[in-house]
Amino acid sequence: MNIADCLEKIRQKKPLIHHITNWVTIYDCANITRAIGALPVMAHAKEEVEQMTSIADALVLNIGTLTIGLVESMVLAGRTANKKGIPVILDVVGAGATDFRTKKAKEILKKVKISVLKGNSSEIGTMAGVEAETKGVEAISVKGNLTEIAKNLAKMEKLTVVITGEEDIISNGIDTYICKNGHYMLGKFVGTGCMAASLIGAFSAVEKDYVYASTAALSCFGIAGELAAENAKGPGTYKINFFDEIFNLNSGSIGKMKKIEKIS
Amino acid sequence: MNIADCLEKIRQKKPLIHHITNWVTIYDCANITRAIGALPVMAHAKEEVEQMTSIADALVLNIGTLTIGLVESMVLAGRTANKKGIPVILDVVGAGATDFRTKKAKEILKKVKISVLKGNSSEIGTMAGVEAETKGVEAISVKGNLTEIAKNLAKMEKLTVVITGEEDIISNGIDTYICKNGHYMLGKFVGTGCMAASLIGAFSAVEKDYVYASTAALSCFGIAGELAAENAKGPGTYKINFFDEIFNLNSGSIGKMKKIEKIS
Amino acid sequence: MNIADCLEKIRQKKPLIHHITNWVTIYDCANITRAIGALPVMAHAKEEVEQMTSIADALVLNIGTLTIGLVESMVLAGRTANKKGIPVILDVVGAGATDFRTKKAKEILKKVKISVLKGNSSEIGTMAGVEAETKGVEAISVKGNLTEIAKNLAKMEKLTVVITGEEDIISNGIDTYICKNGHYMLGKFVGTGCMAASLIGAFSAVEKDYVYASTAALSCFGIAGELAAENAKGPGTYKINFFDEIFNLNSGSIGKMKKIEKIS
Numbered sequence: 001m002n003i004a005d006c007l008e009k010i011r012q013k014k015p016l017i018h019h020i021t022n023w024v025t026i027y028d029c030a031n032i033t034r035a036i037g038a039l040p041v042m043a044h045a046k047e048e049v050e051q052m053t054s055i056a057d058a059l060v061l062n063i064g065t066l067t068i069g070l071v072e073s074m075v076l077a078g079r080t081a082n083k084k085g086i087p088v089i090l091d092v093v094g095a096g097a098t099d100f101r102t103k104k105a106k107e108i109l110k111k112v113k114i115s116v117l118k119g120n121s122s123e124i125g126t127m128a129g130v131e132a133e134t135k136g137v138e139a140i141s142v143k144g145n146l147t148e149i150a151k152n153l154a155k156m157e158k159l160t161v162v163i164t165g166e167e168d169i170i171s172n173g174i175d176t177y178i179c180k181n182g183h184y185m186l187g188k189f190v191g192t193g194c195m196a197a198s199l200i201g202a203f204s205a206v207e208k209d210y211v212y213a214s215t216a217a218l219s220c221f222g223i224a225g226e227l228a229a230e231n232a233k234g235p236g237t238y239k240i241n242f243f244d245e246i247f248n249l250n251s252g253s254i255g256k257m258k259k260i261e262k263i264s
Numbered sequence: 265m266n267i268a269d270c271l272e273k274i275r276q277k278k279p280l281i282h283h284i285t286n287w288v289t290i291y292d293c294a295n296i297t298r299a300i301g302a303l304p305v306m307a308h309a310k311e312e313v314e315q316m317t318s319i320a321d322a323l324v325l326n327i328g329t330l331t332i333g334l335v336e337s338m339v340l341a342g343r344t345a346n347k348k349g350i351p352v353i354l355d356v357v358g359a360g361a362t363d364f365r366t367k368k369a370k371e372i373l374k375k376v377k378i379s380v381l382k383g384n385s386s387e388i389g390t391m392a393g394v395e396a397e398t399k400g401v402e403a404i405s406v407k408g409n410l411t412e413i414a415k416n417l418a419k420m421e422k423l424t425v426v427i428t429g430e431e432d433i434i435s436n437g438i439d440t441y442i443c444k445n446g447h448y449m450l451g452k453f454v455g456t457g458c459m460a461a462s463l464i465g466a467f468s469a470v471e472k473d474y475v476y477a478s479t480a481a482l483s484c485f486g487i488a489g490e491l492a493a494e495n496a497k498g499p500g501t502y503k504i505n506f507f508d509e510i511f512n513l514n515s516g517s518i519g520k521m522k523k524i525e526k527i528s
Numbered sequence: 529m530n531i532a533d534c535l536e537k538i539r540q541k542k543p544l545i546h547h548i549t550n551w552v553t554i555y556d557c558a559n560i561t562r563a564i565g566a567l568p569v570m571a572h573a574k575e576e577v578e579q580m581t582s583i584a585d586a587l588v589l590n591i592g593t594l595t596i597g598l599v600e601s602m603v604l605a606g607r608t609a610n611k612k613g614i615p616v617i618l619d620v621v622g623a624g625a626t627d628f629r630t631k632k633a634k635e636i637l638k639k640v641k642i643s644v645l646k647g648n649s650s651e652i653g654t655m656a657g658v659e660a661e662t663k664g665v666e667a668i669s670v671k672g673n674l675t676e677i678a679k680n681l682a683k684m685e686k687l688t689v690v691i692t693g694e695e696d697i698i699s700n701g702i703d704t705y706i707c708k709n710g711h712y713m714l715g716k717f718v719g720t721g722c723m724a725a726s727l728i729g730a731f732s733a734v735e736k737d738y739v740y741a742s743t744a745a746l747s748c749f750g751i752a753g754e755l756a757a758e759n760a761k762g763p764g765t766y767k768i769n770f771f772d773e774i775f776n777l778n779s780g781s782i783g784k785m786k787k788i789e790k791i792s
Binding site for chain 3: 022025027028067098100101135138188189190237239240
Binding site for chain 2: 239242
């Protein structure tokens with residue numbers, strides 16, 4: 001499937017994307033899932049996460065405001081997703097900023113078979129065990145070549161690694177893509193990283209080649225970001241435009257605007 | 265009171281609407297309460313919910329991201345509301361999607377005297393014990409005639425039942441209304457159901473005939489939704505317009521646009 | 529530093545503002561922190577708050593939806609901030625509405641050295657021990673002269689007191705400012721008080737004279753609020769404009785529009 005076909009399939013099939021996520025961007029994650037054409041559900045009580053995941057088509061885990069209790073629910077939901085064979089996206093928000101986050105992110109990665117491990121450069125650097133600095137949820141620095149870090153971590157963990165940034169790197173250890181879509185204004189409001197993970201969840205629910213699904217999701221995300229700049233006067237209007245553009249994405253704009261490079 | 269009178273009374277009296285709700289749409293619930301002219305307060309700690317409800321004019325309970333602890337607080341607050349004689353709205357978000365939600369929704373309904381029980385068709389179908397499918401928080405199917413389900417459940421539980429959908433059904437077992445206001449774009453962003461419950465809370469705080477208060481609230485909600493479509497380019501701009509229109513509602517637009525039918 | 533210099537320093541230094549806040553406005557608090565040019569991080573697990581605060585440049589505590597567990601985390605983070613010597617902002621949302629809030633707000637104030645204590649008139653009145661009524665999170669009444677209440681509380685607690693309202697009062701017991709910037713539409717959507725505290729956090733991170741930093745923050749907040757009114761059709765568009773204007777603030781508009789009066 002090409003990108004527009006994936007998008008069309010999301011809109012037709014309306015996959016249910018179960019999120020266990022943070023309290024900051026939980027609304028925007030649900031909202032972008034709906035805007036792209038899928039169905040979001042947010043549920044974190046350990047008494048119900050397994051059953052909720054069992055009716056879902058993808059699971060998105062995000063450690064942005066994690067607690068011990070949430071990690072427990074993530075593992076329960078993750079194992080259910082593994083049994084069912086649906087994709088699990090893990091967004092390691094803030095990994096490296098505190099030992100607690102780093103440790104818990106690694107614990108989830110160990111206990112659940114993750115399909116797509118996503119973060120910014122220092123978060124993924126932290127997960128890969130290279131020297132990296134995360135300031136809150138912001139990437140400050142990482143030692144080493146990002147593409148190599150993504151590839152090696154993907155090979156070692158047998159999953160797809162996504163490093164978001166000015167250019168996104170997506171690798172499953174064999175296939176590696178660079179996505180150059182995007183706009184600097186996407187960095188001027190809160191929640192873009194989390195929302196990108198939700199889109200990856202929606203695309204992975206309809207396309208089992210997760211490295212391609214992730215690339216397609218990020219390209220759509222970036223294209224909407226480029227289109228949103230028109231008439232935006234700041235991060236307020238820009239964000240509103242962005243949701244409009246996600247909703248209005250079509251094969252025409254995607255075909256004309258996508259900037260994806262396969263580098264291996 | 266007609267609808268415009270209810271609205272005017274909300275704006276003059278500024279009733280305090282205490283919510284114990286979910287973490288996804290909590291902001292929008294507070295915000296629409298403010299936009300219509302009432303005062304929102306969100307408080308869920310079991311140490312304070314009773315005192316908060318005791319100064320409130322209506323209580324809105326929403327199980328969208330329920331946990332054991334939240335249910336406990338809901339029951340404490342609900343019983344305080346019952347003692348004080350203020351309306352209690354229960355929005356059974358996701359009932360039927362997991363056994364936990366269904367069970368807890370029924371537990372709250374048993375322990376607290378609910379004034380308005382609200383949900384989409386499959387959520388209310390689940391509460392009524394008929395065959396129904398809820399996918400996350402989305403109604404998929406329900407067996408039986410919705411108006412009859414609403415009427416019978418209302419009679420049995422001695423409360424007002426609201427089934428939201430393309431056409432809203434509102435019944436207290438004796439009086440039954442259909443509200444045909446609304447716009448398909450209301451389904452393209454997250455939180456409309458929850459926000460509708462907040463409006464029902466605000467209207468019920470000033471109009472003790474809850475079946476009528478609920479109908480009035482849903483009509484205002486739908487009218488704002490119709491007006492919001494002008495100049496909207498997608499769910500981003502549409503939602504922003506919607507908040508403007510809720511705030512700007514007046515007797516002129518309500519009188520001209522309301523589509524309410526009393527069917528019994 | 530004048531106000532524009534403070535703003536410039538925020539944009540250059542990008543201080544990290546650690547929030548432990550409520551679930552209603554958590555997104556907007558993060559978002560305004562980003563819009564002004566600082567970096568937000570929201571983290572509340574007691575296992576990580578100390579380490580997160582230790583890499584932060586200011587700490588913002590907000591009791592809007594407090595629980596016993598959150599208060600524990602606030603004290604841990606607050607003490608870390610005290611050791612490190614970074615400013616701690618305490619926004620006593622809803623103090624006076626329930627005994628639990630009042631008691632916990634006072635407990636935090638006792639256990640943590642607060643730099644800026646912020647609230648509306650009845651919340652601060654409650655903290656000062658004067659007769660006051662808070663309806664949910666809304667100020668209803670307070671007995672006494674607000675400027676005197678602010679001054680005396682500031683002297684007694686050895687901190688800066690901020691009373692927000694149509695005119696903001698900012699005092700450290702010696703210097704007292706009145707800020708007259710603002711717009712009535714700021715009261716028509718939810719979260720302005722919380723966001724103002726986030727801005728105070730950002731300004732206090734770069735300007736150690738907290739009474740001046742708070743005044744500068746509130747002036748910027750109010751100026752953006754005045755500018756946002758242009759083309760706004762209601763609280764929806766107004767809020768969007770407001771975020772644009774916060775992002776676009778510059779020395780020109782600040783110099784021309786600031787309305788600050790030093791009254792002692």
